[in-house]
Amino acid sequence: MPSEPSRLLVGVDIGGTKTAVLASVDPPFVLERIEFPTRPARGPGPAIDLIKKGIRELLSEQLSKGVELGAIGVSCGGPLDPIRGVIQAPPNLSTWVDVPITAILEREFGVKCQLENDANAGAVAEHRFGAGQGCRNMVFITMGTGFGAGIIADGRLYRGANDMAGEIGHVRLTRSGPVGYHKAGSVEGWASGGGMAQVAQRTVAAARRRRERTVLKGKTITARDVALAAKRGDAVAIHIIRSTGRRLGEALAILVDILNPERIVIGGLAMRLGDMLLEPARRVMRREALAVSAETCQVVPAALDERIGDVAALCVAMGV
Amino acid sequence: MPSEPSRLLVGVDIGGTKTAVLASVDPPFVLERIEFPTRPARGPGPAIDLIKKGIRELLSEQLSKGVELGAIGVSCGGPLDPIRGVIQAPPNLSTWVDVPITAILEREFGVKCQLENDANAGAVAEHRFGAGQGCRNMVFITMGTGFGAGIIADGRLYRGANDMAGEIGHVRLTRSGPVGYHKAGSVEGWASGGGMAQVAQRTVAAARRRRERTVLKGKTITARDVALAAKRGDAVAIHIIRSTGRRLGEALAILVDILNPERIVIGGLAMRLGDMLLEPARRVMRREALAVSAETCQVVPAALDERIGDVAALCVAMGV
Numbered sequence: 001m002p003s004e005p006s007r008l009l010v011g012v013d014i015g016g017t018k019t020a021v022l023a024s025v026d027p028p029f030v031l032e033r034i035e036f037p038t039r040p041a042r043g044p045g046p047a048i049d050l051i052k053k054g055i056r057e058l059l060s061e062q063l064s065k066g067v068e069l070g071a072i073g074v075s076c077g078g079p080l081d082p083i084r085g086v087i088q089a090p091p092n093l094s095t096w097v098d099v100p101i102t103a104i105l106e107r108e109f110g111v112k113c114q115l116e117n118d119a120n121a122g123a124v125a126e127h128r129f130g131a132g133q134g135c136r137n138m139v140f141i142t143m144g145t146g147f148g149a150g151i152i153a154d155g156r157l158y159r160g161a162n163d164m165a166g167e168i169g170h171v172r173l174t175r176s177g178p179v180g181y182h183k184a185g186s187v188e189g190w191a192s193g194g195g196m197a198q199v200a201q202r203t204v205a206a207a208r209r210r211r212e213r214t215v216l217k218g219k220t221i222t223a224r225d226v227a228l229a230a231k232r233g234d235a236v237a238i239h240i241i242r243s244t245g246r247r248l249g250e251a252l253a254i255l256v257d258i259l260n261p262e263r264i265v266i267g268g269l270a271m272r273l274g275d276m277l278l279e280p281a282r283r284v285m286r287r288e289a290l291a292v293s294a295e296t297c298q299v300v301p302a303a304l305d306e307r308i309g310d311v312a313a314l315c316v317a318m319g320v
Numbered sequence: 321m322p323s324e325p326s327r328l329l330v331g332v333d334i335g336g337t338k339t340a341v342l343a344s345v346d347p348p349f350v351l352e353r354i355e356f357p358t359r360p361a362r363g364p365g366p367a368i369d370l371i372k373k374g375i376r377e378l379l380s381e382q383l384s385k386g387v388e389l390g391a392i393g394v395s396c397g398g399p400l401d402p403i404r405g406v407i408q409a410p411p412n413l414s415t416w417v418d419v420p421i422t423a424i425l426e427r428e429f430g431v432k433c434q435l436e437n438d439a440n441a442g443a444v445a446e447h448r449f450g451a452g453q454g455c456r457n458m459v460f461i462t463m464g465t466g467f468g469a470g471i472i473a474d475g476r477l478y479r480g481a482n483d484m485a486g487e488i489g490h491v492r493l494t495r496s497g498p499v500g501y502h503k504a505g506s507v508e509g510w511a512s513g514g515g516m517a518q519v520a521q522r523t524v525a526a527a528r529r530r531r532e533r534t535v536l537k538g539k540t541i542t543a544r545d546v547a548l549a550a551k552r553g554d555a556v557a558i559h560i561i562r563s564t565g566r567r568l569g570e571a572l573a574i575l576v577d578i579l580n581p582e583r584i585v586i587g588g589l590a591m592r593l594g595d596m597l598l599e600p601a602r603r604v605m606r607r608e609a610l611a612v613s614a615e616t617c618q619v620v621p622a623a624l625d626e627r628i629g630d631v632a633a634l635c636v637a638m639g640v
Binding site: 167253 | 399457473474476478479485492570574579580581609610612
């Protein structure tokens with residue numbers, strides 16, 4: 001008797017810089033992967049053509065081995081409508097205005113296609129396969145250019161009324177301060193990679209006026225520059241990271257008081273910077289949040305590393 | 321054929337001032353109700369005896385009518401352990417140290433007894449029978465001496481890892497300010513009834529120095545005094561309420577950005593003060609929170625009024 005054909009899952013991870021299309025029969029393991037630049041300035045058309053072409057390539061390779069296409073999952077920055085499957089001009093894809101991506105791919109490939117925002121999909125990925133395994137209540141934080149969160153409540157993804165739950169990056173920490181998410185003094189302004197770059201600019205200018213030594217210089221200092229300098233022991237860079245960590249801790253305390261999670265898993269910068277960022281964050285969190293909730297909550301870097309976008313898209317294909 | 325006997329539900333609402341014991345066969349409707357002072361200074365023993373006596377009285381009345389006892393629900397301030405059914409010295413019942421209330425009542429009456437904290441039980445009550453009916457995602461805020469919240473996520477009560485979810489009262493709004501929940505500048509410090517009393521004290525002192533007219537005076541001004549004065553048109557009292565409303569709006573914005581609920585239902589002060597408090601709150605919430613989430617979220621007073629403690633305890637008996 002022939003064995004049942006394996007079910008191929010296709011994940012599509014659409015970012016502002018690049019898009020990946022990948023195939024798996026056994027998530028989180030990826031069989032094949034195709035990547036190309038998204039080039040949002042050209043509008044969604046060319047990228048969608050490349051997505052279709054990529055999926056066809058993966059299929060032609062896999063179908064010959066007796067697998068059949070099971071489902072497609074798309075992970076993308078918000079805002080988007082996961083029910084209708086429509087991408088609604090996210091900041092990093094501003095030309096993608098009301099793109100019905102799931103209808104397009106369902107028509108093309110004849111299988112179910114799901115869309116989910118990347119913070120939510122990342123939360124499911126870390127919960128299912130990464131640092132959140134075994135947790136009933138977990139928050140996953142994306143700490144890159146922006147600062148967002150996905151919430152796992154009682155073992156399931158919590159989306160809120162408009163798929164907008166978890167927008168801790170928009171919450172105010174101070175009356176004024178660095179700008180993030182169009183808001184001065186917000187969590188994204190203080191504690192994202194973009195916020196760290198703003199803080200770095202000012203801190204470095206002040207350090208240079210005081211004639212402190214630092215390798216950081218130039219008109220634009222990125223979070224990556226700061227991370228590299230800190231790894232080489234640059235005191236000003238270390239100071240910037242610790243200060244970002246303390247602001248991160250204030251954001252964690254708010255999440256801990258409101259959501260009382262067992263674990264907070266932090267992706268992006270936290271994976272690269274580790275305890276240099278997370279120790280000051282944990283310290284401030286313990287000082288600011290309710291003791292019993294803070295003691296319960298572990299704060300750890302994400303485990304899926306560079307693979308998180310891929311695994312997140314596969315989780316959407318599996319059904320979140 | 322005789323009809324099936326009705327199932328009697330008993331609710332026990334334990335507060336710092338008074339305790340109510342009540343019976344229902346058809347929540348939220350109450351058949352009978354007994355109330356007595358809790359007197360926490362005497363320790364839990366005498367109150368627990370009165371609870372048992374009260375339940376026996378309700379039973380003797382109802383059992384004769386052919387109903388049988390189905391379940392008991394206890395609603396009480398936190399911290400408490402809903403799994404083990406233990407009250408853990410809440411601030412307003414500080415002598416109730418590790419009281420295994422559900423085991424005590426189960427042994428006495430031979431039926432299932434459940435314990436839940438009052439903010440969570442109130443959230444379920446408003447969701448099931450009050451202003452939150454029909455909502456999938458809702459937050460219920462208790463705005464009395466303290467400031468807490470219960471969260472309904474995807475139609476179910478969300479408790480968090482230690483039953484501590486919803487402690488928005490502990491979240492910081494400012495570096496310093498009125499004290500609430502042992503924290504200066506917290507939401508409870510600024511926006512609870514207790515916080516309003518602190519703000520009133522200072523505002524009235526300043527108004528008197530400026531020789532502004534107000535009926536508010538004396539060493540201790542309560543939130544109730546402010547509410548009564550405002551209803552009679554006292555300008556200083558109205559100013560205090562609006563200023564509390566704006567701080568309430570900052571707290572609502574945090575909940576809206578993180579939880580993206582369809583509705584926030586506010587009990588306690590909000591039921592008495594209505595739009596005088598809620599309009600400034602809504603305005604600040606719309607300014608501070610993400611537009612799409614703020615537009616989705618209705619902010620309304622609780623509907624169950626004085627009955628909320630009773631109905632909350634019955635909801636615990638029904639199973640939350």
